[in-house]
Structures are given as C-alpha cells and as structure tokens.
Amino acid sequence: MSFSAAQWRGHFPLLAAHPKLHYLDNAATGQLCEAALDAVTSHELQHRANVLRGTYRLAEQADAAYENARRQVAAYLNAAGPEEVVFTAGTTAAINLLAHAFGEGLDAGDEVVLSLAEHHSNFVPWQMLRERRGVALRFLPLAADGRLDLSRLDEFVSQRCKLVAVTHASNVTGAVTDLAPLVAAARAVGARVLVDGAQAVQHGQVDVAALGVDFYAFSGHKAFAPTGVGVLWGRSEALAALPPFLGGGGMIGRVTAGETTWAPPPRRFEAGTPPIAQAVGLGAALDWLRAQPWADMHAHTARLAQRLMDGLAVLPGLTFLGPRDLRQRLPIVSFTLAGIHPHDACQILDGHGVAVRGGHHCAQPLMDCFGVAGAVRASLVPYNDEADVGALLAGLKDAMRKLG
C-alpha cells in the first residue's frame, strides 16, 4: 500500500469538514478516524447493551464486541493475550489505577524511579502514593537536550527500587526513551517497569513483548480513537499479583455480607460499566492503524519535522527544545520565542488557521529543567503536510512582527 498524506487525511471526517484547518496539536489529541467513528456508530445503533451480566442476545452481542476490542488492543501491542488488556478511562486513569493497586504493596523505604521528563499524569499519582505510603521517589536526571541521562542508572535503580515508571516518549520534546537499559536495571533488582505510552501509540504499533516491560498505559484519543477510553496493559503474572483499585460491579468473584473475592484480571480492575462503545471504537482504530504503511508514514512525518525544524532555525530569538536528531524523537517540535508568551503566539497562529498548543504541557518539572515556564508545541502525524508546516512558519513570522 502506498502512502499519500492527502488520502490519509480523507479518513478523518473532521479534517475533511475543515479543509483550511492546519491541525498540529496531535500530541494533545489525534483526530478521530472514520474506522473508529463507523464502529462506534454501528455498535450504538445495533448492539448497545450493558456488558457481562446480560443473558439476552443483544447483551451477548455487546459482550462479544467489547471482548473483541480487547483482542484488537492485544494485537496492536503484541500482548500475550486479551486477558492482559484492562480498559480504563485513559492514560491518567491507568497510571492512577497502578499507583493504587501496585502502591498497596509498597512501604516506607521502597522506591519508585521516575524521570524529570514525565507528564504530570506519571508524576502526581506517585507523589500522592508517597504521601499515602511513605515510599521514596527518585528522579532520573535529564541531559541538556531533554533526553533521559541514563549514565548513572545504578545510583538510581537500587535494591530498594520496586518500580521504574517512565514515558515512552516526551510529550514536549518527542524524545524517545531508551528503555532497554532501564528494563535491564529494573530486572537486576527485581523491580517492575511501567511505560507511559500516551505519545507513542499514534506513531505506530507498540511491541510490549520486545520492550520487555511489565505495564504499558495509553489513551484512545491519542490513537485516533474516541475520548474516555484507555488501556493499562499488564503482563499476566504482574496483573494477577495486584489487588483491585475501585470496588463495585463486575470486578468480583463472590460477595457476601462478610467478604468479597475478586474476579481474575482484567475484570478485577474494571469496576462498574466500562466505556463500551469507546472501547469498540478504539479496537477498530487500532486494527485500521495496524494495516497502514508505517515505514512510508514515518518517512513522511520525519521529512515534515525536518522541514519545520529547518524553518524554525532561521527565526531570530527562537530556542528549540529537545534532541535534534530525528532518529531519537517523535515528530513533536517545541520551542520558545524570545519576549513572546506561548499563549500569545498560539492566538496569532489561530488567526492563520493553525492549531498548536502553548504552555507547560503538563510537564512542569521538564520545563524547570529547561529553565522556561512554557513553550509552543507543534506535533505532526501522517495526515499533516507541507501546507501545515508552511502555515505555521508564516504564522510565526507574523507573530514575531506583531509581538516581538
């Protein structure tokens, strides 16, 4: 299958309806693909019922659709099986689930290793765990370009370490984490590894088996699927060792007035009615993504990111954040403009039909490392094209003229 950005764009109804929009905020949310939209619509029209407890045909069809979505997610992640896929409300919910379920087994003196590049959703839940259980947090430092500095790993991942929780790729710099040494260090001390995959999933299939990690969290909406659904993938034996977080319907074995036993994973972690149609949409989006020509699409987004970075490099007063080598990063491009607040730049850009995000991007510790309060971020996916990059560069020149 050959790739064309214009053709790809045609699979995204919102973009087709807004031909003049230069949507470059994909790191915040990818647009919904028609495969997901069609799957949600047909599910809601034909199979809408609650899952798990129904004995009539419609409910059995809803059950089948929901469990099929689990299989589709497992295939995208190269998981050992669908029972390793826990549906959540998103990455944030998945990490909070783990911070509670895994955190239950930790005590004062135990350590969780994070990095300073984390999104707040892989930062704050662990700080809250520190308050609850007295565990210590260790923060992997960053190199000047925002990549994790893994040169002193053995100082950070000690015998006290029970979990290493790091991002697969930064939502600010796009820097891709070199997970292999982290996994090896964690294995050497018997610690688990959680990866925040929120940014990685929209750039192609993830292979959790090859990564060798224990837990992987992501959100549907970044993978061109509906909002309100996400995934905590966990290796079977790692999930089986955890107690539930939320209690309620669907997660039980047997309830009596005296006590409750738990269902096996993944149900143990899915109390209450799950986001059924959203999960069906997510499964359809991932199946569709799996069939795309990713090598061509990566070449396309890398070319665009390079063109953007070359265009930015000649703008006066512009400071680029992150590694320059596109082999070490996703096509997420963040920068500051001397004397111009990111929000003001974004507003001028909006006048040019360019949607980008400005601010701290929920990564204030990373901003602190760079010594800035915020940045403008443009994030590219395969439906973006030269016109999007051109409009952004033209809009920035205008912003500099007006605000600089």
Ligand code: PMP
């Ligand atoms: N981690 C990273 C790296 C992210 O980019 C995001 C979303 N910006 C999240 C976690 C949180 O995702 P959600 O808001 O969908 O839970």
